[in-house]
Amino acid sequence: MATPPPIPFDNAFADIQAATRRHRAQHGCGAYTFEDGPALIRLARTRLPKRVLELGTALGYTACCLAHGSPLVQVDTIEGDPEHVTLARAQIARYNLSSRVTVHHGQFDAVLSRLSPGYDLAFFDGFAPPLDIILRMRHLLNDDGVLVCSNLQLAGGSDAQLLAAELANPKHWQRLDPIEGGRTAVLAKRPSSV
Ligand SMILES: C[S@@+](CC[C@H](N)C(=O)[O-])C[C@H]1O[C@@H](n2cnc3c(N)ncnc32)[C@H](O)[C@@H]1O
Structure with a gap:
C-alpha cells in the first residue's frame, strides 16, 4: 500500500481542495469546495464527535x-x-x-x-439547504449535537423564510459562532427538540 501523503497542520487536505477546484473547472459541475476546512477541523477537535x-x-x-x-x-x-x-x-x-x-x-x-439517528455533528454542504432536509438532519442529531449549515444565502422563496424561522427557533437551536467568514451557521440542537 502506498504511504499516505503527510497532513499539514494548518490547511490539511489542501491538495483535495485544489483538486476539487480543478475538477469543477473541467467538469462544469457544482462541486464548489468549502472555504474553511480548518474551522471544521477545529470544531471536530473541540467537540470530538463519534458520528458525523x-x-x-x-x-x-x-x-x-x-x-x-x-x-x-x-x-x-x-x-x-x-x-x-x-x-x-x-x-x-x-x-x-x-x-x-x-x-x-x-x-x-x-x-x-x-x-439511523445518533449523530453528534451534521454538516450540510449541498447547494441551497432545503427546509425538509434540515428538519431530517435535526431528527438524526443527538441532543446537543451540532448542525453546520453552509449556503444559507442561496436559499430563496418561502422555503427560505421558513428555514430562517426554524434556525432562529430558540426551542430547537442555540446559535454558536459561525465559520467561513460568517457564511456558514453553526447551531447546537436543544435537548428538548425532536
Ligand atoms: C458544494 S459541493 C460539496 C463540497 C465539499 N463539501 C467540499 O468542501 O469539497 C456540493 C456537492 O453536493 C452534491 N449534491 C448537491 N445536491 C445533492 C443532492 N440533492 N443529493 C446528493 N448530492 C447532492 C453535488 O453533486 C456536489 O458534489
Whole structure:
C-alpha cells in the first residue's frame, strides 16, 4: 500500500481542495469546495464527535477534515454525482481514511431515510439547504449535537423564510459562532427538540 501523503497542520487536505477546484473547472459541475476546512477541523477537535453526517461530499475535502479532527469518528457522507463518488473514495483511500469515512452514493433524501439517528455533528454542504432536509438532519442529531449549515444565502422563496424561522427557533437551536467568514451557521440542537 502506498504511504499516505503527510497532513499539514494548518490547511490539511489542501491538495483535495485544489483538486476539487480543478475538477469543477473541467467538469462544469457544482462541486464548489468549502472555504474553511480548518474551522471544521477545529470544531471536530473541540467537540470530538463519534458520528458525523455530511451532505455534499464532492471530492471528499470536508469529510477528510472532519475525520482528521476527531480520531474516533465515523463519517457518513452523501453524494449524488457518481463521478464525484469515485473521485472522493480515491482521495479518502489515499489518506487511509476509508475505514472511518463512508461515501454513500445517492440523493440526500433517499440516503437519509436509510440512516439511523445518533449523530453528534451534521454538516450540510449541498447547494441551497432545503427546509425538509434540515428538519431530517435535526431528527438524526443527538441532543446537543451540532448542525453546520453552509449556503444559507442561496436559499430563496418561502422555503427560505421558513428555514430562517426554524434556525432562529430558540426551542430547537442555540446559535454558536459561525465559520467561513460568517457564511456558514453553526447551531447546537436543544435537548428538548425532536
Ligand atoms: C458544494 S459541493 C460539496 C463540497 C465539499 N463539501 C467540499 O468542501 O469539497 C456540493 C456537492 O453536493 C452534491 N449534491 C448537491 N445536491 C445533492 C443532492 N440533492 N443529493 C446528493 N448530492 C447532492 C453535488 O453533486 C456536489 O458534489
